[in-house]
Amino acid sequence: MFISKKYIPRRTVLKGMGVTLALPFLDAMLPAQTPQKKSAAATRTRLCAIEMVHGSAGATHLGTERNYWSPAKEGANFEMTETLRSLEPHKEYLTIISHTDLKPAEAYTAPEAGADHTRSSAAFLTAAHAKMTEGSDIFNAISLDQIYAQKFGQDTPIPSIQLCIEDVGSLTGACGYGYSCVYANTVSWASPTTPLPMERDPRVAFERLFGDGATAEERLARRRDDRSVLDGVMEKVDRLNKNLGAADRARLADFLDDIREIERRIQNAEKHNNTGSDALPSAPIGVPDSWREHVKMMFDLQVLAFRTDVTRISAFKMGRDVSSRVYSESDVKTPFHALSHHGQAPDKVEEFMRLNRFHVDQVAYFIDKMKTTQDGDGNLLDHSMVIYGSPMGDGSIHNHLRIPLFLAGKSNGQLKGNWHVRCADGTPTANAWLTVLHKLGVDIENFGDSTGEVEL
Numbered sequence: 079m080f081i082s083k084k085y086i087p088r089r090t091v092l093k094g095m096g097v098t099l100a101l102p103f104l105d106a107m108l109p110a111q112t113p114q115k116k117s118a119a120a121t122r123t124r125l126c127a128i129e130m131v132h133g134s135a136g137a138t139h140l141g142t143e144r145n146y147w148s149p150a151k152e153g154a155n156f157e158m159t160e161t162l163r164s165l166e167p168h169k170e171y172l173t174i175i176s177h178t179d180l181k182p183a184e185a186y187t188a189p190e191a192g193a194d195h196t197r198s199s200a201a202f203l204t205a206a207h208a209k210m211t212e213g214s215d216i217f218n219a220i221s222l223d224q225i226y227a228q229k230f231g232q233d234t235p236i237p238s239i240q241l242c243i244e245d246v247g248s249l250t251g252a253c254g255y256g257y258s259c260v261y262a263n264t265v266s267w268a269s270p271t272t273p274l275p276m277e278r279d280p281r282v283a284f285e286r287l288f289g290d291g292a293t294a295e296e297r298l299a300r301r302r303d304d305r306s307v308l309d310g311v312m313e314k315v316d317r318l319n320k321n322l323g324a325a326d327r328a329r330l331a332d333f334l335d336d337i338r339e340i341e342r343r344i345q346n347a348e349k350h351n352n353t354g355s356d357a358l359p360s361a362p363i364g365v366p367d368s369w370r371e372h373v374k375m376m377f378d379l380q381v382l383a384f385r386t387d388v389t390r391i392s393a394f395k396m397g398r399d400v401s402s403r404v405y406s407e408s409d410v411k412t413p414f415h416a417l418s419h420h421g422q423a424p425d426k427v428e429e430f431m432r433l434n435r436f437h438v439d440q441v442a443y444f445i446d447k448m449k450t451t452q453d454g455d456g457n458l459l460d461h462s463m464v465i466y467g468s469p470m471g472d473g474s475i476h477n478h479l480r481i482p483l484f485l486a487g488k489s490n491g492q493l494k495g496n497w498h499v500r501c502a503d504g505t506p507t508a509n510a511w512l513t514v515l516h517k518l519g520v521d522i523e524n525f526g527d528s529t530g531e532v533e534l
Contacts, residue, residue, distance in 0.1 A: 088387070092318070094310025096289055100235070100386035102333045103454045104326040121454070122230045123489045123518055124384040124391070124462040127223050128441060129202050129265050131195075131397040132418035133470030134482040135431035136161060140424060146431045147482050148176035149498045156498045161435045162484070164442035168449060171459055173485040174498040175532060178507040180469050180478040182207040182527055193255035194476035195399035200261035201478075202469040203393070205508035205526025206270075208261045212252035216260055219526065221267040222511050224274070227391045229520050238391035239383060240266045241283060241376050242276035243369065244398035245361065266393045276395050280344050280375040281364030287383055288337070306341055308334060329452065333385065340378045343371070370407045370440065377444040384458055385451055396437065408436035418473030430473075434482070441466050445486050456488075463489040463518065481507060485514070492517040499532060 086106045092099040101107075103121075136147020136159070149156035156174070158166045165172055183201035185191045190210055200208040206219030220228075223238060231237035246263040253259040266274040277283050288307050308315075315334065319327050347366040366372050373396065380392050397403075402413040410417065410433040412426075417433060420426035441464075448459040467483035470476070485493060501509070508526035513534060515522050 086321075092311040092314045094307075094314070097307045097310050099288060099307070099311050099337075100388050102329065102385045103387075104322065104329060106322055106326050108454075121387055121461060122390055123487075123492070124458070125223060125226055125465075125518060126380060126384075126392045126394060126444075126462065127203055127265070127465040128394045128396060128467075129199060130437050130466070130468050131198065131399045131401065131470065132414060133468050133473035134161065134434045135420075135427050136434070136482055137471035137477075137480040138420075138422060138427050138474070140422065140427050141431065142480065146427075147434070148480075148500065149174065152498050152500050154496050154498075161431055161482075162438055163435070164439045165445065165484075165486070168442070168445050168459075168486065169496055171445065171449065171486050171488060171495045172497075173493050173495060173534060175483045175485065175510050175534075176498065176500045177480045177503065178483060178501050178505045178510055178532075179471075180205065180481050180507040182508075183469050183478040189256060191255075193257045194470070194478070196253050196255060196257040196259075196262045198399055198469040198478070199263070199265050199395070200267075202265050202467070203511070204267055205506065205511055205528070208257070210256050212256060212258050216258050216273070217270050218261070218267050218273070219270050221265060221393075222515060222525070223266055223391055223393045224268050225515060225520060225522070225525075226518050228268075230518075231389065231391050234387055234389050236286070236383070236389040238266070238274075238393070239283065239286070239380070239389050240264065240274050240276045240393045240395075241380070242278050242395040242398075243372055243376065244395070244401055244403070245278065246276055246395065246398055262399050265395055274393075276393070279362035279364045280340075280372070280379065281348065281362070283376070283379050284341065284344060287379065287388055306338055308338055308341075336378070336382060340375060340382070343375060347371075368407065369403070369405060373440045374443060377440075377447065380444070381447050381451060381458065384448075384462065385453065396440075405433065405436060408433060410436065420474050422474060438466070441486075448487070459486065460488045461490050462487040463493065463514065465514070483507070483510060489517050493534065497534065499534060501532060505529075505532070 088107050134147050135141040145159050147161050183197050197208050200218050203221035204219040209217035227238040251259045260273050264273045264276050344364050348363050351363045383389050400415050402415050404413050417430050420430050451458040464486040471479040471481045506527045508528035509532050512525040512528040513531045
């Protein structure tokens, strides 16, 4: 028997009319008897940073006493809290970082008071205090995700993607209290003066991942004919399958099924909205009426992007400050922003906890999808880091203390999981971000208002 070093390049793509389909990792991409970590197929950690606004019930005094967010026990084998209970099946991948403070989101001077909602998102991944201005002279800092993208995202087709759920509006205009709307409308900053827009439409995100620059007319014609992006590449898939083993053929078939399924869901949303029965008439046509389905679509797109290494970095804004959305698919019927101003009433704080739990439940879907997606010598969650948190603590009083934060994934062995660290009072959230960047392989001395690392 001869052992061949011939293999399919990791960047193999299947091209068709208006389509460039990157492939997931296949065994055929690895030279014989070569460990993946020592081959060209080895991949950097995928990073997904998810923001949810308005803080958490766990940051209130009552929520702290009742352990709504942070477990009572530190270290390993902690008991899962009410808010995080849907993450119990993924505990071995979970790292909870409690009691860090995002002070750069606070008002530094009297004129800045009242603008906590506007500053919050700007500070979330930058740990910086945004300049108070309603003009074009905006100034913040480069965000964590973009530091990683600039260091390790330039060798992927798309260095990073930015997605959102709410209508965040444009990156211009004034939002009151002397601040530009740009600060509230994105969490990603490529430089202190370069905010990155967030995409709300699943169709646009899908085409960006699987389109190859064909004209808008060609893409529109394909959608009108109900044709799939896969139609133009199936002949190439058939030829490729002849050179693959049984396991690779099954893996490729599963991947193509996932693409077709999410494409079908986007098409269904577009058809529904075209009938005039759209419950969100101001939303892009590809946005489904269901908030939960919209979130799942965006998570599924991120899984596909990470699986194919089209990009390894995403930022996902799951809400917008002062949103009055009512989450009809949850058991909470009070509008989001109003409920965050619970006035410390125990029944309202408990209700807000249930809404926080509903939001975390959606992230659990994403984590489960990552965990059940094979990726080389492990699963996608083994090779990823998912950040979930909020830049506010207690939304009722607009503070930024004890913000909710957890990490999921093993980050290629850099995180062990099943771990809860409760930081000392006054610990900057920037310390967590500095630690994250080091775990991602970024050599940096400090970040934002950091004073050191968090012991993980």
